[in-house]
Amino acid sequence: MTHTPHRLEIQNASIGYGEKIVLRDLSFHVPHGARVAVVGPNGAGKSTLFKALVGLLPLQSGQILIHGLPLGNHLDCVAYVPQREDVDWRFPVTVRDVVMMGRFGQLGWLKRASRRDMQIVQNSLEQMGIADLADYSIGQLSGGQQQRTFLARALAQEPHILLMDEPFSSVDITTQEATLSLLDYLREREVTAMISTHDLNLAATRFDHVLLLNRRLIAFGRPGEVLAQESLSRAFGSSLLVMENGAMLVDECCPPEEEHHHTETK
Amino acid sequence: MSWFLQPLTYEFMLRGLLASVIVGVLCAVMGTYVVLRGMAFLGDALAHAILPGVAIAYILRGDLLVGAGIAAVIVALSIGLFSKQGTIREDTAIGILFAAALSLGVALISSMQTYAVDLSHILFGDVLGVSPADLWLIGGLSLAILLTVGLFYKQFLVISFDPVLAATLRLPAELLRNLMLVLLALTVVVSLQTVGVGLAAAMLVTPAATAYLLTRRLWPMMLVSAVIGALSSVIGLYVSYYWNIVSGSAIVLTATAFFLLAFLWKRVRS
Amino acid sequence: MKKIFITIYLTLLTALVLFACGQPAPDSPAAGPVVLASTTFLADIAQNVAGDRARVESLLPFGADPHAYQAAPADVAKIAESEVLIVNGLEYEHFLESLLENAGGERTVIEAAAGLSPRADAESEHGVDPHMWLDPNLVVTYVENIRDGLSEADPAGADEYAANASAYIAQLEELDAWIVEQVETVPRERRLLVTNHEAMGYFAERYGFEIVDTILPSFSSEASASAQEIAAAVDAIQASSAPAIFLGEVENPDLANQIAAETGVKVIDDLYLESLTDGPPAATYIGMMKHNVTRIVEALK
Numbered sequence: 001m002t003h004t005p006h007r008l009e010i011q012n013a014s015i016g017y018g019e020k021i022v023l024r025d026l027s028f029h030v031p032h033g034a035r036v037a038v039v040g041p042n043g044a045g046k047s048t049l050f051k052a053l054v055g056l057l058p059l060q061s062g063q064i065l066i067h068g069l070p071l072g073n074h075l076d077c078v079a080y081v082p083q084r085e086d087v088d089w090r091f092p093v094t095v096r097d098v099v100m101m102g103r104f105g106q107l108g109w110l111k112r113a114s115r116r117d118m119q120i121v122q123n124s125l126e127q128m129g130i131a132d133l134a135d136y137s138i139g140q141l142s143g144g145q146q147q148r149t150f151l152a153r154a155l156a157q158e159p160h161i162l163l164m165d166e167p168f169s170s171v172d173i174t175t176q177e178a179t180l181s182l183l184d185y186l187r188e189r190e191v192t193a194m195i196s197t198h199d200l201n202l203a204a205t206r207f208d209h210v211l212l213l214n215r216r217l218i219a220f221g222r223p224g225e226v227l228a229q230e231s232l233s234r235a236f237g238s239s240l241l242v243m244e245n246g247a248m249l250v251d252e253c254c255p256p257e258e259e260h261h262h263t264e265t266k
Numbered sequence: 267m268s269w270f271l272q273p274l275t276y277e278f279m280l281r282g283l284l285a286s287v288i289v290g291v292l293c294a295v296m297g298t299y300v301v302l303r304g305m306a307f308l309g310d311a312l313a314h315a316i317l318p319g320v321a322i323a324y325i326l327r328g329d330l331l332v333g334a335g336i337a338a339v340i341v342a343l344s345i346g347l348f349s350k351q352g353t354i355r356e357d358t359a360i361g362i363l364f365a366a367a368l369s370l371g372v373a374l375i376s377s378m379q380t381y382a383v384d385l386s387h388i389l390f391g392d393v394l395g396v397s398p399a400d401l402w403l404i405g406g407l408s409l410a411i412l413l414t415v416g417l418f419y420k421q422f423l424v425i426s427f428d429p430v431l432a433a434t435l436r437l438p439a440e441l442l443r444n445l446m447l448v449l450l451a452l453t454v455v456v457s458l459q460t461v462g463v464g465l466a467a468a469m470l471v472t473p474a475a476t477a478y479l480l481t482r483r484l485w486p487m488m489l490v491s492a493v494i495g496a497l498s499s500v501i502g503l504y505v506s507y508y509w510n511i512v513s514g515s516a517i518v519l520t521a522t523a524f525f526l527l528a529f530l531w532k533r534v535r536s
Numbered sequence: 537m538k539k540i541f542i543t544i545y546l547t548l549l550t551a552l553v554l555f556a557c558g559q560p561a562p563d564s565p566a567a568g569p570v571v572l573a574s575t576t577f578l579a580d581i582a583q584n585v586a587g588d589r590a591r592v593e594s595l596l597p598f599g600a601d602p603h604a605y606q607a608a609p610a611d612v613a614k615i616a617e618s619e620v621l622i623v624n625g626l627e628y629e630h631f632l633e634s635l636l637e638n639a640g641g642e643r644t645v646i647e648a649a650a651g652l653s654p655r656a657d658a659e660s661e662h663g664v665d666p667h668m669w670l671d672p673n674l675v676v677t678y679v680e681n682i683r684d685g686l687s688e689a690d691p692a693g694a695d696e697y698a699a700n701a702s703a704y705i706a707q708l709e710e711l712d713a714w715i716v717e718q719v720e721t722v723p724r725e726r727r728l729l730v731t732n733h734e735a736m737g738y739f740a741e742r743y744g745f746e747i748v749d750t751i752l753p754s755f756s757s758e759a760s761a762s763a764q765e766i767a768a769a770v771d772a773i774q775a776s777s778a779p780a781i782f783l784g785e786v787e788n789p790d791l792a793n794q795i796a797a798e799t800g801v802k803v804i805d806d807l808y809l810e811s812l813t814d815g816p817p818a819a820t821y822i823g824m825m826k827h828n829v830t831r832i833v834e835a836l837k
Contacts, residue, residue: 056433080434091302091427092478092487101428104420105435137482153431276616277640279609394612395634507609514606 007032007192008053008161013062015045015052021060022048028211028220033190035183037203037223040213041236046196047083049213050163053194054080066161079159081150083166089139095149096134099124102156124155127185129178144175151182162186164195168202180206200227200250273507278394285396285404286499286517289457290469292408294495295415296453297474298488299446302426304357309467311364312454313390315341317371320389325374334389334455341367342451346444393461393503393513404460411449422446423484465514469495472521479528494524569690572618574629574636575602576812577669578648578678580821582622584704585682589693592622595632598814599785602628607635615639620689622682625649626666646685648678655737670739670809672708672715672825679705711822715829719743722836728778729832730769730801732792735784735809748778766795773799780835784809804835 008030015023023045030036038046051057053064055071055078064071066078079102102124103117113121125131128148138146147167154162167179183193183206194211197203203210203223210226212218212235219231229248233240241249273279293309300308319337323330341363348359391400415422425432425442432439457466477491502517509516571592573579579594586592595614596605615621616639623629625647629636652674654664668674683701687694719727727745729736740747750769772778773795780802781792789805796803807828808818818824 054430054434055436056430078434080430082428082430088427092482092484093423093427094483097483101420101424101431104424104437107420110417157434273609276609276613278612278616278635278638281638281640282609392607392634394607394609395632395636395638397634397638503609510608510610512606512608 007034007067008194009065009068011063011065013052013064014060015048015057016060017057022215023052023213024216026062026217028217030192030194030209032192033187034192034209035187035207036192036194036209036211037207038194038196038211038213039198039200039203039235040218041239043215044213044235045215046213047165050080050165050194050196053161053163054078077159078161078163079154079157081147081154081162081164081167087138087146087150089146092137094135094137095130095141095152096121096125098138098149099152099156102153105157120158121152121156124152127155128152128182143170144172147171147175148178151179155182155186160191162191162193164193166196166198168195168197168199203227269508270504273504278396279503279507281396281398281401282393282513283500283503285401285460286393286465286503286513287496288401288404288408289461289466290473290495290499290517291492292404292411292453293457293466293469294473294477294491295412295488296450297470297472297495298477298484298491299422299426300450300470301474301478304355305360305450306471307357307364308360308450309454309458309470310463311360312338312341312451313458313463313467314371315364315367316389316455318367318374321371321374330389331455331459334459335452337367338451338455339448342447343444346440346447350440390458390462391460393465393517396460400460404456407452407456411453414445414449418442418445419485462514465517468518468521469498472518472525473498476521476525476528479525479532494521498524569619569686569693570617571620571622571686572614573622574624574632575810577810577821577824578622578624580812581648581669581675581678581704582682582686584707585679585697585701586686587696587700589696590620590686590690596811599811602810603631605631607632611635612639616641618643620644620646620686622646622648622685624666624669626654626664626668628666644685644689646682648681649674650677650681652677655741665734665737667735667809668738669821670736670825670828671742672712673742674738675821676705676708679708707822711825715743715825718829718833719745722833725777726779726836728776728836730773730778730781732781732783736782746776748772748776766791769795770798773801780804782807782832782835785811802835804831807831 010026010028013023013026014021015026026049038049040046048057052059053071099121100113100117103113103120107113107117122131125134128151130145130148130152133141133145133149138149141149151164151167154164164179168176171179183195186193195207204227205223207223209221210223211220212226212231214235218235219226229240229242232248232250233242236250239250243249274283300306316334316337319333319335319340320330321333322337323333326333344363345356345359348354348362349356421432421437421442424435424437425439425446429439432442454466454470457469460466473494474487474491476494477487477489481487481490498521499517502520503513505511505520506513506516569590571582571586571590573582573592573594575596576594576598579592583592593614595611596602612635615636621636621643623636623645626649649666649668652668654666654668669678679701683697686697690697728748729740729745730748731750734750736745736747739745773781778801781796781804783789783792783803783805784807789803792803792805795801808824809828812818812820812824816823817827
């Protein structure tokens with residue numbers, strides 16, 4: 001009997017910045033092609049987890065294994081789609097340039113983009129419905145179009161694991177649906193996806209796994225198991241309001257820049 | 267045609283032309299990164315920050331240019347260190363280090379004995395006083411630097427635009443950033459030794475800023491920047507010859523004129 | 537993209553048209569040997585040796601500070617077209633070095649201070665004091681060097697140069713005697729000089745002045761006086777009862793005024809140490825020295 005290594009394994013990992021530990025003692029494993037919603041209150045460490053998975057933050061202890069091997073052994077196995085604010089929109093690049101950057105991991109130092117690379121880029125653009133915007137400067141795009149550009153770039157990377165940081169906040173319905181159908185497309189190709197979101201409804205209905213964090217692992221598993229009262233109250237504490245009819249409200253009081261989220265969940 | 271050829275009958279004008287064109291192109295290309303990464307004061311800052319290096323080289327009776335180069339590289343790498351991911355911004359680091367290095371230099375010079383000559387001015391060249399050795403130096407270095415930029419074009423693009431992607435793609439981001447800073451340091455030192463600080467610092471910013479207004483993508487921006495740098499040098503030098511103005515200033519003003527034209531053109535368009 | 541190139545092309549064309557109609561290039565050389573001196577006082581001294589045979593021009597204009605001087609192409613063209621170039625030497629023209637060396641062409645270079653030994657100064661490790669021209673006796677050697685250099689470049693004029701040189705040297709000896717006389721009128725204990733930078737060394741040594749203090753003990757304009765140095769200047773002035781602080785023409789008087797306010801001494805800021813003036817009071821080298829000595833003696837009497 002062959003033992004297929006899980007796509008992604010985290011073992012006793014602690015992640016932080018210098019002295020300050022943000023995520024403590026995480027252990028879980030994610031199978032091939034799973035679609036995981038990463039949820040938790042603000043400051044729970046969702047972005048921190050992604051940064052560690054990408055290699056931006058070193059682990060203070062424990063290990064992260066991809067295909068059974070420690071992080072760093074697989075070149076650009078992991079694609080990361082950042083929150084929109086982190087990008088310099090005045091940089092002189094077009095949509096196509098940005099998506100092509102996703103191929104740079106494969107290109108190596110000296111080589112120029114091959115016909116195949118250009119084809120992959122074109123496919124990614126079409127997949128995300130922005131092929132007609134290919135030669136526009138990124139500064140000319142709307143919010144949703146910018147989001148889709150970065151999704152296209154992640155696609156062009158041909159990753160095994162895709163990470164997305166809050167892709168559903170402040171985007172229009174079209175982009176949201178485009179993102180979700182991209183995730184469906186990726187699932188067919190057995191790409192593992194980990195998406196952080198505040199939208200617990202979405203987590204419950206469109207994802208097959210949920211990772212609930214609040215500075216440590218609260219729960220990981222099927223939505224039904226994880227999004228239960230006990231774990232939710234451990235994660236969200238007093239922000240969780242349990243109604244008499246069994247419905248639960250999570251009031252995520254966020255930092256002033258973001259909107260309030262009121263999410264009802266059963 | 268004689269007005270075109272006449273200045274060139276002087277050796278110093280010919281060398282000045284070549285030097286300013288080479289420096290113009292080199293600084294314009296490197297200036298693309300300076301402008302996009304918000305480091306517009308780097309040229310001026312480095313020009314003053316090399317003072318302690320020059321002072322120490324003078325005390326040790328070593329080569330002043332080498333002292334300046336070493337100081338510039340140290341300051342550049344320190345900028346990289348201070349502004350490492352998430353600490354302080356690059357322009358803040360530049361400000362701090364520039365002030366510190368300059369003060370160190372002044373303290374060192376002031377503690378030196380009588381008749382110490384004006385050290386930083388020893389290092390600052392004049393576009394009208396370029397020697398054949400200077401030309402070889404600036405020519406060779408420009409070639410090396412531009413080749414390196416060409417070699418690492420994709421990598422520099424990624425680390426400038428999206429450092430997070432650089433990490434994701436497993437690029438040695440810190441190493442590349444330090445390499446870029448070192449290239450900038452060498453560009454500044456050799457340029458100011460050849461044509462002086464006013465000209466070098468300006469050529470690092472103005473042509474690239476002009477090109478930014480006129481292009482939408484990175485390598486056209488570099489190309490247009492280089493063309494404007496070269497043109498400004500040629501036109502500026504000729505204007506200085508016929509109107510009897512200081513050449514470095516004439517070149518800078520020409521480059522600025524190009525910028526104003528581009529700025530107005532862009533306004534008119536939109 | 538096309539629009540960019542059109543814009544650039546039109547600008548280029550405009551600029552070319554403008555300066556095609558602009559001023560003509562520098563004049564073509566005159567009849568005799570073309571002689572260029574780095575500074576106005578050197579030019580005057582040299583003109584006295586050259587007499588009518590050659591016209592000596594000065595590279596730096598009146599009142600220019602060699603450290604801050606920025607050349608335009610016409611100036612470097614003058615260097616390129618000169619046949620004889622006269623410099624002070626002793627690193628005085630350091631800042632013009634790259635211009636002087638790279639102007640192209642060939643010429644006889646006369647170092648005016650050649651053969652003179654610089655002032656012995658126990659403290660100085662680097663560089664020497666180049667201000668020899670403030671001692672007329674040393675300028676005699678300048679004259680001899682210039683005479684020899686001109687004769688080398690223009691042998692046909694050797695006799696004339698020799699005659700002019702002798703005449704001028706006589707004038708310098710007269711000047712020297714006059715200065716000695718003037719200095720005699722200052723009480724010995726008041727022959728004290730406080731200066732902004734180290735320019736008066738040779739003058740002081742020759743005529744028996746004591747340099748009480750130098751506010752900026754460095755020749756560098758990058759140097760700033762530390763608090764200690766300013767305090768030392770104040771102390772030295774008060775201890776010696778020096779009557780005045782003397783400044784040259786290109787110096788920032790702020791520090792001097794500060795110290796003067798503290799100590800109650802006069803500030804004389806119109807000495808001409810590094811350049812002649814266009815017209816009185818320092819139109820010639822001898823005129824310059826007479827003016828300086830008059831002001832010094834007046835202040836110290």
